[in-house]
Amino acid sequence: MKNSDVISNNAGSDKIDIHYPDFNVLDLMDEWDSHTKEIVRRRLEPLPDREFFTDREAWYMGMIARHMVYDYRDDIIEWVIHHFDRKLGSGIGESQRKQGTPPEAVLVREGLKALDHVSHLSFGKDFGELDEKQQFEILAGLQMGKAPKIPQWSQVPQKDLFDKLVSEIVAAYYSHPAIWSEIGYGGPMYPRTYVRIELGLTEPWEARRTEKNRGAGSDEQ
């Protein structure tokens, strides 16, 4: 996948200026250790079957993820959902869970169902049938714990649902090499080393702003 392909179909980010359009972190892949290479390569390969999400749930997750990371590129969103699917299917611990909040698999599954209930209450339709503005309104409500009241929220605390979704989705999204390229992150770095770490210095292989993009980063851009 070339970085430029990716950007051209980045419909959600059309007004967003990218500092490093020419940088592709994958060009450096030969310099990475084999374990890291294998881990990152799997993010670009065709995805195996889902273990946890049903088709409908995956469809919902896709819509939610697009809102949360403000990106519409299907391959990246698919990978984000795949990551979440594997985590929920795996039985890996949750690190922490608020007392009284259900286990994450229940929280997410019941939470996705609750989205339909709350969407019906607000707009008379399933969440999946809403337009983007309406979906956004529901999600923003969840975040504040202020989505319309439905009995389901007593089992699925809305803020916890939102926090779970956003933190897994965002972590996976910013693990995708296309996003690393876009933000100019140098990516994996072993066995290669950094020598030029001081202000204003870059290694020859690091992301460079093009002439047009110089001066970006200030607030007026």
Next chain:
Amino acid sequence: MNNKGMENTDYIKHHCDHYLGHRYDHMGKRKYGDREVDVCIIGAGAAGSVLAYELSKAGLETVVIEAGPFWNPQSDFASDELAMQNLAWNDTRLVAGNNPLSMGHNNSGRGVGGGPVHFTGVFFRFHESDFRVRTMDGAAWDWPITYRDLEPYYSKIERDIRVSGPRYFPWGAFHGPYPYPEREPISANSQVFRRGCDVLGIRSTVAPLAILSAPFDGRPPCTNRGFCNQGCMPNAKYSGLIHHIPKAIGFGAEILSDSMVTKVLTDRSGDRVTGVEFVHDGKTYKQKAKIVIISAFVVETPRLLLNSATPGHPNGLANSSGMVGKYIMPHTGHDIYGKFDEEIRFYKGTPVLAVSQEFYETDLHRGFIRGYTFNAHGSRPVSMARTLAANAGIWGKQLKEIMLDFNFYARITLVGEVLPYEHNTITLGNEKDEYGLPRPVVTFSYGENENRLIAHGVARANEILEAAGGQPAFVVPDTAHLLGGCRMGDDPADSVVNRFCQTHDIPNLYICDASVFVTSGGCNPTETVMAVAARTADHLIQNAGRGGQKREEVSRGKVTANAR
């Protein structure tokens, strides 16, 4: 814990039994088997590694039992944030309180080496005042030991692992020099921090680090890849995994990894412990020992004591005071971001290369007691974006825009003291884990002193960023580290262990890890964890062969560090 579906499925099979000349992937050839050893240590983390090294070196028969794997840095670690979350203790802990803590990767390690396998390596001594908060500030408690008691052990640890640091360290009782020279060059993120400090007349230094600045013991100096929180692949950063534990094995210690201790066993009278029960691969085993030392960190240590209750110890072992699990303390870990016109690229270099302790000691004009450390603290995309989303509520278009300017941010982390409060606790929940043991509940709420400290620190950090030419951008609330829960003290009525980490209730049961902290200090704590462990080891070695452990006299004089 199974690794099924985890992205980084280990492709080397980890061995679970390790002793000199032997490695097995089963429990059939244990070195001591049914025999009673001198010492059994639970947890091969910061404290457990030091104990294993010192005790085996002194000739004591030592077995270390560690819940997680014996990592192989080359094949297990990777330059990837998401995959390397598996270095953490990911088992679900229930969290409660007004400020429920982030656990897992944020503060808990798992596997040989423990927390330091993915720690940042910032390595401070506590100040003299840290041990005397009650006397000096009229709050919390004094430790039963002083800075002077730990001083030889701080020096010993620094020497043993070749801590690098500035020629002159301006704060506290120790001013350097460190065994290894300070890091040079420092990262852009640390440079702008120091630039801002200079403008404001705030002293700053290059960070003291448990990271090599020159070769040592076959290990290379740091290559500045910046992935300290993902495990150091070149082995430049200290952890027991690559230093103390291999050496302990050389001195005869046995390490049982992937083995979760589920119970500490007592004799019929309940006056002494006899060993431990542990589970490996679904099967239960025993290890008998004359002395048991629990070094399982702030959550699992109290949990194990509570789960080991017997009719004679109905509230849990070593808990006649009711203090087990009480007074836990994180540090504040607020991240203050500033945006610059120039590229900072804070993914490069060791994450923390400059620090300031200018606001460490109490100054009542500030409206709170105690203080904090500033760490110039680099970050990476997942960590930055996830905490922005989860802790600061920034997502969607706003998050996307911020992250596109990833290379233009600098960051300062506020490591602030948190006072001990009785309501901050480790208790047992109703839900069970895969071993059938109740999950721990971690309850935490800040007090008023912390809220004021945070407000002060955030304001100061923003001034530094501004003075350096940046725009204050956002503040992400967070915490770091965890301490307390089995605090030490002279009075058996209100503490769990004495000044040598021996439990007041059971003379041959010791607790030695971050849980014995009485107060948190206002800086990264692991050098103190390790110094306390080295002191405890010295005490055990001096008492070895005296026919078992007697209760310590409180007035007993201090012991001195092993001459080295």
